[in-house]
Amino acid sequence: MSSRLFPTYNRSSLAFARGEGSWLYTEDGHAYLDFASGVAVNALGHNNDRLKKALLTQAEKLWHVSNLYTIPVQERLAEMLCEASFADSVFFTNSGAEAIELAIKAARRFQYKNGSPNRYRIVTFEGAFHGRTLGALAATGRAEYLEGFGPKAPGFDHVPLGDREALERVISEETAGILVEPVQGESGIRSLPPGELRYLRELCDENGILLMLDEVQTGIGRTGTFFAYEAEGVLPDLLATAKGLGAGFPVGACLATEQVGSAMTSGSHGSTFGGNPLAMAVASEVLSIILSPGFLERVQQTSAVLIGQLREIVANHPKLFNEVRGSGLLLGLKCNIPVSEVIRQFTAEKLLCVPAADNVVRLLPPLTVSEAEVAGAVSCIGAASAALEKSLLAGNVRSEDSAH
Numbered sequence: 001m002s003s004r005l006f007p008t009y010n011r012s013s014l015a016f017a018r019g020e021g022s023w024l025y026t027e028d029g030h031a032y033l034d035f036a037s038g039v040a041v042n043a044l045g046h047n048n049d050r051l052k053k054a055l056l057t058q059a060e061k062l063w064h065v066s067n068l069y070t071i072p073v074q075e076r077l078a079e080m081l082c083e084a085s086f087a088d089s090v091f092f093t094n095s096g097a098e099a100i101e102l103a104i105k106a107a108r109r110f111q112y113k114n115g116s117p118n119r120y121r122i123v124t125f126e127g128a129f130h131g132r133t134l135g136a137l138a139a140t141g142r143a144e145y146l147e148g149f150g151p152k153a154p155g156f157d158h159v160p161l162g163d164r165e166a167l168e169r170v171i172s173e174e175t176a177g178i179l180v181e182p183v184q185g186e187s188g189i190r191s192l193p194p195g196e197l198r199y200l201r202e203l204c205d206e207n208g209i210l211l212m213l214d215e216v217q218t219g220i221g222r223t224g225t226f227f228a229y230e231a232e233g234v235l236p237d238l239l240a241t242a243k244g245l246g247a248g249f250p251v252g253a254c255l256a257t258e259q260v261g262s263a264m265t266s267g268s269h270g271s272t273f274g275g276n277p278l279a280m281a282v283a284s285e286v287l288s289i290i291l292s293p294g295f296l297e298r299v300q301q302t303s304a305v306l307i308g309q310l311r312e313i314v315a316n317h318p319k320l321f322n323e324v325r326g327s328g329l330l331l332g333l334k335c336n337i338p339v340s341e342v343i344r345q346f347t348a349e350k351l352l353c354v355p356a357a358d359n360v361v362r363l364l365p366p367l368t369v370s371e372a373e374v375a376g377a378v379s380c381i382g383a384a385s386a387a388l389e390k391s392l393l394a395g396n397v398r399s400e401d402s403a404h
């Protein structure tokens with residue numbers, strides 16, 4: 001069947017009619033265990049009663065007024081985010097890329113306002129993913145995403161992840177900030193080496209540079225702490241978040257310290273839809289659930305169980321899998337066979353996961369996933385692995401060279 005949509009996505013023909021908790025159902029009633037969560041978005045599963053109530057309650061009152069007026073629910077959500085993080089102020093966006101764009105603008109604007117108008121360059125890392133707008137694409141810096149879109153926006157330097165020499169070489173009087181994901185999601189669940197965030201913080205402080213975190217994927221409890229930086233005890237100056245923030249309602253946010261946020265004076269930025277009451281009402285409810293006592297501890301416990309069982313699978317199927325990566329419920333299985341084959345077989349077992357680069361399958365269950373559902377997923381993976389081993393023996397699947 002032909003589609004009237006831009007052919008930008010290589011979509012599966014699977015279509016879902018409804019969701020409930022960690023499950024998705026097709027029109028004809030087939031149930032799939034959802035360890036994709038709309039790419040780390042549905043943090044609280046599908047059809048969550050509290051989120052539905054928050055949305056419907058707001059929908060009956062007020063949908064939109066624009067940022068020309070005070071929006072109390074927006075003020076309240078900003079207060080919650082600052083209370084729970086390093087930040088003193090917030091700007092709400094509609095997506096991750098917009099939050100990144102604003103982080104880039106705010107870093108440059110802060111330097112400009114503080115007497116360094118030539119400090120506009122942003123350092124980013126190879127393997128990064130920061131989004132698809134022209135600025136975020138330049139920050140991402142990958143040739144395959146930039147092809148055919150004209151000149152790359154200037155002012156970005158890319159260095160290999162963990163290569164301190166290359167990083168220090170690129171830092172100059174023109175550097176405004178260093179933008180980094182605590183765990184690179186799209187490029188295969190690559191965590192920063194332990195201590196690296198602290199080193200980046202010190203490097204920034206020594207050079208008058210801002211530390212900017214892309215927590216679009218890692219934030220809002222995904223790695224087992226509210227923000228991933230907490231695990232390292234290192235505070236950023238700017239942070240972009242989005243995916244889990246609305247748990248399925250489109251919303252993002254750029255968080256900043258007082259000094260940085262205050263550089264974004266009246267008229268310096270804006271968004272028609274950003275901070276819309278519907279999004280604010282849902283995100284406020286998301287935060288009150290995720291920040292409630294015990295919630296994140298439970299995410300960590302579930303994570304430990306899932307990691308343990310995945311490690312066993314890796315040990316039992318060394319031909320198929322190489323290692324388990326990630327933290328919290330942002331996990332990856334590095335594969336020794338093409339990741340597309342693994343996803344295909346998982347789907348055949350009614351388990352949904354997300355491919356990433358570097359031949360990695362991402363497992364991103366809702367943060368509310370139960371231990372029984374984790375056990376269910378593990379048995380799907382076990383069954384899929386047995387089938388994949390057979391295909392490998394029969395020569396129907398080729399082995400990938402995982403040495404590189």
Ligand SMILES: *Cc1c(COP(=O)(O)O)cnc(C)c1O
Nearest residue numbers: 095096097129130131185216217
């Ligand atoms: C998804 C993602 C983005 C882009 O977010 P969009 O909402 O798709 O614009 C940026 N950075 C990271 C780390 C992401 O995972």
